[in-house]
Amino acid sequence: MPTVIMPKMGDAMEEGTLLRWLKEVGDEVNVGDPLAEIETDKVSLEIEAADAGVLTKTYVEEGATVPIGAPIAAIGEEDAEVAAEAPSPAPEPAAAPAAPATAMPSAVPAPAISPTNGRGAARPASAPVPVPAAAATTASGERLRASPLVKRLAAEHGIDLSTIAGTGPGGRIVRDDIAALLTGAPSAAPAPAAPSPAPAAPTPAPAPAAAPAAVVSAPSGRPPGVAREFSTIRRTTGRRMAESKAAAPHFYVTVEVDMAQAAALREQINAQAPDEAKVSFNDLIVKATALALRDFPNLNASIENDQLVEHPNIDINVAVAIEDGLIAPFIPDADEKGLGTIARMTKDLIGRARKGGLTPNEYQGGTFTISNLGMFDVEEFIAIINPPQAAILAVGSIKDVPVVANGEIVPGKRMNITLSADHRITDGAEVARFLQVIKRYLENPLTIAFG
Amino acid sequence: MTVMTYREALRSAMTEEMERDESVVVMGEDIGVYGGTHLVTDGMLERFGPKRVIDTPIAEGGFTGAAIGMAMMGMRPIVEMMTWNFSFQAVDQIIQNAAKLRYFSGGQVSVPLVIRGPNGGGVQLSAQHTHSLEGFYGHFPGLKVVSPVTPHDVKGMMLTAIRDPNPVIFLEAGALYGTKGEVPEGEELVPFGEARIAREGTDVTLIGYGRQVNMLLRVADKLEREAESISAEVVDLRSIRPFDERTIVESVRKTNRAVVVQEQWRWYSVASEVAAILQEQAFDDLDAPVERVSGAEVPAPYARNLEIEAFPSEQQIVDAVHRVLYRKG
Numbered sequence: 001m002p003t004v005i006m007p008k009m010g011d012a013m014e015e016g017t018l019l020r021w022l023k024e025v026g027d028e029v030n031v032g033d034p035l036a037e038i039e040t041d042k043v044s045l046e047i048e049a050a051d052a053g054v055l056t057k058t059y060v061e062e063g064a065t066v067p068i069g070a071p072i073a074a075i076g077e078e079d080a081e082v083a084a085e086a087p088s089p090a091p092e093p094a095a096a097p098a099a100p101a102t103a104m105p106s107a108v109p110a111p112a113i114s115p116t117n118g119r120g121a122a123r124p125a126s127a128p129v130p131v132p133a134a135a136a137t138t139a140s141g142e143r144l145r146a147s148p149l150v151k152r153l154a155a156e157h158g159i160d161l162s163t164i165a166g167t168g169p170g171g172r173i174v175r176d177d178i179a180a181l182l183t184g185a186p187s188a189a190p191a192p193a194a195p196s197p198a199p200a201a202p203t204p205a206p207a208p209a210a211a212p213a214a215v216v217s218a219p220s221g222r223p224p225g226v227a228r229e230f231s232t233i234r235r236t237t238g239r240r241m242a243e244s245k246a247a248a249p250h251f252y253v254t255v256e257v258d259m260a261q262a263a264a265l266r267e268q269i270n271a272q273a274p275d276e277a278k279v280s281f282n283d284l285i286v287k288a289t290a291l292a293l294r295d296f297p298n299l300n301a302s303i304e305n306d307q308l309v310e311h312p313n314i315d316i317n318v319a320v321a322i323e324d325g326l327i328a329p330f331i332p333d334a335d336e337k338g339l340g341t342i343a344r345m346t347k348d349l350i351g352r353a354r355k356g357g358l359t360p361n362e363y364q365g366g367t368f369t370i371s372n373l374g375m376f377d378v379e380e381f382i383a384i385i386n387p388p389q390a391a392i393l394a395v396g397s398i399k400d401v402p403v404v405a406n407g408e409i410v411p412g413k414r415m416n417i418t419l420s421a422d423h424r425i426t427d428g429a430e431v432a433r434f435l436q437v438i439k440r441y442l443e444n445p446l447t448i449a450f451g
Numbered sequence: 452m453t454v455m456t457y458r459e460a461l462r463s464a465m466t467e468e469m470e471r472d473e474s475v476v477v478m479g480e481d482i483g484v485y486g487g488t489h490l491v492t493d494g495m496l497e498r499f500g501p502k503r504v505i506d507t508p509i510a511e512g513g514f515t516g517a518a519i520g521m522a523m524m525g526m527r528p529i530v531e532m533m534t535w536n537f538s539f540q541a542v543d544q545i546i547q548n549a550a551k552l553r554y555f556s557g558g559q560v561s562v563p564l565v566i567r568g569p570n571g572g573g574v575q576l577s578a579q580h581t582h583s584l585e586g587f588y589g590h591f592p593g594l595k596v597v598s599p600v601t602p603h604d605v606k607g608m609m610l611t612a613i614r615d616p617n618p619v620i621f622l623e624a625g626a627l628y629g630t631k632g633e634v635p636e637g638e639e640l641v642p643f644g645e646a647r648i649a650r651e652g653t654d655v656t657l658i659g660y661g662r663q664v665n666m667l668l669r670v671a672d673k674l675e676r677e678a679e680s681i682s683a684e685v686v687d688l689r690s691i692r693p694f695d696e697r698t699i700v701e702s703v704r705k706t707n708r709a710v711v712v713q714e715q716w717r718w719y720s721v722a723s724e725v726a727a728i729l730q731e732q733a734f735d736d737l738d739a740p741v742e743r744v745s746g747a748e749v750p751a752p753y754a755r756n757l758e759i760e761a762f763p764s765e766q767q768i769v770d771a772v773h774r775v776l777y778r779k780g
Contacts, residue, residue: 149707152735168739168777175707175738176777 002051004035004073006066009045009359017065018072022046023055029075045359051075146173157182158236233325244387249423252382255435258443259398259413265445276347277340282372285395286342287448288441290314290334293368296434298426300367302388308425317366317386318346320353327353328386330366339449374398380416391421452635458628460602461491464609465529469499472527475613478505478514479531488533489569489628515541515566519549522564527613532568535622536580549618550593564618569625571662571714572751573762581751583715588620589691595643596691598622598661602632604689607641624662644693652684655772656702658725659712660688663763667712670768681772691721699725700732707738708775712763717745742771
């Protein structure tokens with residue numbers, strides 16, 4: 001009988017408060033149905049059922065606060081006796097609010113709640129999944145066995161142990177099993193008082209391949225540099241970018257796009273749209289790229305376990321600069337969403353990204369990334385692929401330039417876009433064709449609004 | 452450096468200290484006229500006379516008690532137990548008096564006493580004469596317990612023991628009295644509470660003391676020659692109490708695996724203490740549970756074939772190393 005647990009919804013989340021049950025015991029539950037409303041220290045949100053059946057039992061009363069991983073409900077067979085058995089040693093319902101704190105750790109069965117949004121199996125695991133010490137489970141739902149050393153190294157290197165097959169006794173994951181993943185330098189000293197051994201590493205967006213490392217040593221006579229620890233997000237960004245550059249042979253193709261029509265359309269839309277739905281150039285590019293990806297499944301893909309996995313969904317990550325790092329939340333099914341929806345969602349995601357209010361299911365995942373430095377008057381740049389994705393689009397600014405049309409020089413608006421692609425997956429000709437399709441959408445922007 | 456035997460290193464330390472300090476005397480059964488059952492004190496009676504090299508009756512409780520009294524009065528006696536098995540006769544004096552008098556007296560008296568003799572078995576002396584007592588004596592606060600293996604450390608630690616103001620249990624490797632090694636000239640004290648890296652390695656830490664250290668070094672050589680070469684670090688604890696936690700923890704932080712070897716029985720033993728320290732202080736560095744290789748849980752057998760089975764073997768250690776490295780032997 002699947003047990004629903006208090007999910008971990010953010011890096012710092014230790015416990016959650018059950019605000020309200022949205023289903024009652026005895027109610028039929030389908031996958032994706034909202035079960036309950038919970039509140040963390042940052043947000044309140046609904047948790048959804050990952051299994052279908054009947055809500056047979058609730059272990060937590062409304063208003064109670066329980067640690068992450070604590071069982072909060074059970075979902076049984078359609079015709080199962082209501083309130084059959086609690087997962088041993090889960091407490092009796094009467095004792096529920098307080099007891100799970102001590103009762104739960106070693107006995108949590110497969111969580112029936114998935115903190116991600118339950119989308120297709122092809123969603124790339126592009127960010128490490130948090131590994132809570134007490135209730136870590138393998139992909140098949142068994143308790144995860146790993147040596148203490150492996151658990152520490154996994155936390156330091158952001159390795160998702162749930163995908164690794166252990167070769168030790170009882171399937172214990174030992175050092176040799178993860179040796180190949182330990183290429184990068186470990187993040188220096190583990191945080192001394194970190195309550196969670198493995199903070200969830202957000203999917204950082206790729207950084208422009210530029211800025212050389214600061215020089216620490218100084219020439220004689222000059223004051224010495226000041227050493228500073230890297231923040232977690234800086235470290236995660238750096239590690240993932242280094243891994244990407246090391247594993248994926250990058251190549252780059254740039255095209256120039258005439259943005260005059262797109263600018264005109266945007267002006268027209270925004271004259272009518274309410275503030276929260278005003279469309280940015282980036283929204284147009286997100287939609288154009290998502291539509292183009294429909295014809296290029298090869299580029300809406302990732303490499304996992306030496307295989308190319310094409311994704312049925314087109315989820316576009318948008319790189320957002322936040323304090324001391326990057327994060328790339330994504331617009332799910334961007335090809336199917338209207339421009340207004342994309343605009344609204346993007347504004348919301350960027351706003352919350354900067355305030356630190358994103359939940360992991362909003363940034364762990366995505367199938368293709370767009371990085372836009374257009375607002376900084378950058379003509380063009382190249383980006384590093386956001387692993388394990390196939391490619392990334394780097395967008396420069398729109399410039400007013402003189403162009404030759406019908407033998408005359410007239411004012412024009414031009415923008416350079418550069419695709420960085422993984423040569424293991426694709427070649428120059430395909431990338432060039434892909435960019436031509438994006439270009440065609442943007443130069444005929446009604447097709448974007450139409451698509 | 453001069454090369455000398457383990458036995459000569461002991462005699463050298465005692466002789467030098469007796470020449471340096473008049474309060475140092477040696478006493479025990481057959482140590483004078485006979486030169487000692489193991490010839491450790493051979494020639495010392497002629498050199499220092501019967502007032503400082505004292506043959507005692509066969510009465511461990513009596514002469515150990517007498518030595519404690521001498522120590523309380525300012526002498527520095529060195530008591531030889533013909534073997535440590537006989538110290539059971541003197542346990543009341545050692546534990547109830549020697550270990551506690553400084554504490555009882557609020558520091559008014561101290562007991563600068565060394566009790567030394569061969570410890571352990573393996574030479575067909577049967578159950579009553581085959582004991583490894585480091586865990587037993589290491590249990591009691593107020594005693595210092597050491598178990599060196601090289602002639603170098605035997606001499607240096609005996610010098611330290613004689614000068615220590617507290618009772619020291621000096622456990623010698625009886626089977627090694629004739630082994631040779633380099634020993635520095637003059638006063639080179641080896642402090643208590645400092646383990647020794649006997650061999651550097653990167654894949655596994657082998658921890659032992661006394662006679663087992665030599666076996667660990669042989670095993671380490673063997674592991675290095677295996678098809679998939681294993682680099683073993685060997686730590687010689689040397690000092691059972693006080694105990695050097697830092698060296699073993701640092702070694703395991705490097706190698707991530709540990710095998711502890713001892714001749715004594717496993718229950719309530721030094722290896723158990725080592726395993727506990729490692730899980731407390733190096734938990735996040737361990738890739739496998741700490742393995743303990745110990746003597747069989749039986750009174751030591753007399754029959755040679757059974758005695759061999761009852762003691763840790765090289766193969767048992769190799770097997771334990773393969774377990775902590777998750778390799779099939």
